Amino acid sequence: MKPARGTGGPPVLLIILGISGLAVFALPLAGLLARTPWAKLGSLLTGDVVTDALGLSLLTSLAATAIAAIIGVPLAWLLARVDFPGRTIARGLVTLPLVLPPVVGGAALLFAFGRRGLFGQPLNEATGLLLPFSVWGVILANTFVAAPFLVITVEGALRNLDQRYEGAAATLGASRWTLLRRVTLPMIGPSLVAGLVLTWARALGEFGATITFAGNLQGRTQTLPLAVFVALESDRDAAIALSLVMVAVSLTVLVALRERWWKGF
Amino acid sequence: MEGLLGLNADFSVRREGFRLDLKLSIPPGRTVALLGPNGAGKTTAVNVLSGLLAIDQGRIELVGAVLDDPGAGVFVPPEARRVGVVFQDYLLFSHLSVEENVAFGLRSRGMSKESSRTRAGEWLERMGLLDLARRKPGQLSGGQAQRVALARALVTEPDLLLLDEPLSALDVSTRVQLRRGLAEHLEQFTGPRLLITHDPTEAFLLADEIHVIENGTITQAGSADDIRLRPRTHYVADLAGSNxxxxxxxxxxxxxxxxxxxxxxxxxxxxxxxxxxxxxxxxxxxxxxxxxxxxxxxxxxxxxxxxxxxxxxxxxxxxxxxxxxxxxxxxxxxxxxxxxxxxxxxxxxxxxx
Incomplete structure (x- = not known):
């Protein structure tokens, strides 16, 4: 973009700092690409460890996103629309996983849903279900860490929505449910999509809570980030290949969605 | 029993330090204007009659059926009332096409997709909007949006039509032209009509009877001439003073x-x-x-x-x-x-x- 006549270009200091900022994001990626063993890439990517981890990561991150949508949207609605006692505390609880170290989250999950956990033990005795070190454990850890993104984004959108539109729909005969489905959700659509994407991206990259709560079993709980971490110790080339997969998947989805859905975000 | 088939409302409602007392009787085919300054309680009246706000005291009856009567424990929610509303700023659903906006009320009341499309189409034609059926509300002019809002309110054949500042979203030059169109469209609706406005010209031209509302109470009611020739408050005198x-x-x-x-x-x-x-x-x-x-x-x-x-x-x-x-x-x-x-x-x- 050409600067307007008479205003001069952008300040030099701003340019230097801005480019430094970009470097922080670009240089690590350059390092990764520079060390990539392009010739072996094909065989590396088709190995068991990679395909297992990729499959598991996609499954668990998408499952966590779906669960976040199912329970997160109603929670966001309650937080935005219902003035219940303790709403501020509830809002704080939802935000907590955003600032808590994921390892602490994983430990908390273990104390709550572990074999001897507060809820895990009765659950195990009643149903035989054991969450830690299972795919369900990974999904739960992902949901715990990632769902706040959805709840916070959707709650903000609901609070900003002009409620008169919902009133208008009601006078046209729409039941509470029709109104939610045909007016409220479509009107907050862009924010909902943005929240889902952020949640999915966070779940895909989840490491700390997953390894603490669900362990690191290949084919069962070893997601892509865990596989990268393990491979760095044993097989550097495999680690790079796994990392590239993550970069490719994340970048494709984020760029594609940014263009189509969440321009304004 | 005047107004047995129309609207009979006599109620009071309190809201955050504000109180609205209103007594209104509108027979079918008659337009009553609620004329008053901003903050007088006009929009509260719309919310009460459409069911978006429950009254604290009194009774609202439409076509002989009770819509709201706290004394008797009756409250009919908005979706179960047959009240068509043209809202201030129209409030068209921006994610739906013009046709889908008009069909919304029919779909919500359980009509099939096909029949509701046909019916919406008839109304679009009547309002001269058929060419715009596929457009989104964001692509409409103020006057077109107003007609879509009117079609959306009337397509469900309501028993009462409420118009909340139907012309205030338009610029002055189109307002004069659209006022006339609105008058013609209003004629087509045979039930009671309530026009909410702060513009005396609008009230004088579109309504058969004017109720002036100030600070939540009716300060004067009567024909345009009654209001104009015998103003009872300073506000009315200022309004009427325009000859x-x-x-x-x-x-x-x-x-x-x-x-x-x-x-x-x-x-x-x-x-x-x-x-x-x-x-x-x-x-x-x-x-x-x-x-x-x-x-x-x-x-x-x-x-x-x-x-x-x-x-x-x-x-x-x-x-x-x-x-x-x-x-x-x-x-x-x-x-x-x-x-x-x-x-x-x-x-x-x-x-x-």
Missing amino acids: LFLASAHNRAVDVHGHQLQIADDFEGDVLVTIRPSAISLHQHRPEGSPRNAWLTTIELIEHLGERVRLRTGPPLPLTVEITESAVVELSLSEGKEVWVAIKATEIGVEPE
């Missing part, structure tokens, strides 16, 4: 209630005539010189408003006149006294109705 008439024009003259006035420009057909009260001069003798509109009348009412004095003149053309206190003394004016009225042709505002 507003429906007239027919021919060449450079208008006929106002059988009285001829000379105007400055050529007009033909129905027009709206406005004369500012301060543009009218009063004289003891027949004025000489330029004013071509002059006639002898009597002073019917004198009202002192601080520095200014507001007078009401009698037949042949009753007017509200505003002059200074010193002019009153100079002309030794008193109620019942004869006086000459003069208005310059250039001071008479004329716009096509």
Whole structure:
């Protein structure tokens, strides 16, 4: 973009700092690409460890996103629309996983849903279900860490929505449910999509809570980030290949969605 | 039992330090205007009648059925009422097409997709909107959006039509043109109609009866002439003070209630005539010189408003006149006294109705 006549270009200091900022994001990626063993890439990517981890990561991150949508949207609605006692505390609880170290989250999950956990033990005795070190454990850890993104984004959108539109729909005969489905959700659509994407991206990259709560079993709980971490110790080339997969998947989805859905975000 | 088939409302509702008391009776086919300044409780009235807000006391009846009566424990929610609303700013659903907006009420009430499309299509045609069926509300002009809002409200065949400031979202030039279109569309609706407005011109032209609302209560109710000629509060007096008439024009003259006035420009057909009260001069003798509109009348009412004095003149053309206190003394004016009225042709505002 050409600067307007008479205003001069952008300040030099701003340019230097801005480019430094970009470097922080670009240089690590350059390092990764520079060390990539392009010739072996094909065989590396088709190995068991990679395909297992990729499959598991996609499954668990998408499952966590779906669960976040199912329970997160109603929670966001309650937080935005219902003035219940303790709403501020509830809002704080939802935000907590955003600032808590994921390892602490994983430990908390273990104390709550572990074999001897507060809820895990009765659950195990009643149903035989054991969450830690299972795919369900990974999904739960992902949901715990990632769902706040959805709840916070959707709650903000609901609070900003002009409620008169919902009133208008009601006078046209729409039941509470029709109104939610045909007016409220479509009107907050862009924010909902943005929240889902952020949640999915966070779940895909989840490491700390997953390894603490669900362990690191290949084919069962070893997601892509865990596989990268393990491979760095044993097989550097495999680690790079796994990392590239993550970069490719994340970048494709984020760029594609940014263009189509969440321009304004 | 007047209004048995129409709307009968008599209620009070309190909201955050504000209280609205309203008594309204609107028979089918009649338009009542609720005219008042911002913050008078007009939108609260819309919310109450449409069911978005429950009343604290009183009773609302529509077509003989009780919609809200806290004493009897009855409250019909908005989705179960048959009340069509044209909201302020129209509130069209931006994610739905024009056709889907109009079909929304039918779909919500359980009509099939096919039938509701057909019915919506009929209304779009009636409103001259068929070409715009696939457009999104963001691509419509203010006037088109207003007609979509009206079609959306009427397609479900409501028992009551509420119009909340239906013209205020439009710019001045389109407002005049659309007011006429709105009047025609309103004729098609046979049930009771309530028009909410802060614009006296709108109320005078579109309504059969005007209720003036100030600070949550009705301060005056009656026909346009009652309000205009016998204002009971300062607000009404200020509104009515604009000397507003429906007239027919021919060449450079208008006929106002059988009285001829000379105007400055050529007009033909129905027009709206406005004369500012301060543009009218009063004289003891027949004025000489330029004013071509002059006639002898009597002073019917004198009202002192601080520095200014507001007078009401009698037949042949009753007017509200505003002059200074010193002019009153100079002309030794008193109620019942004869006086000459003069208005310059250039001071008479004329716009096509």
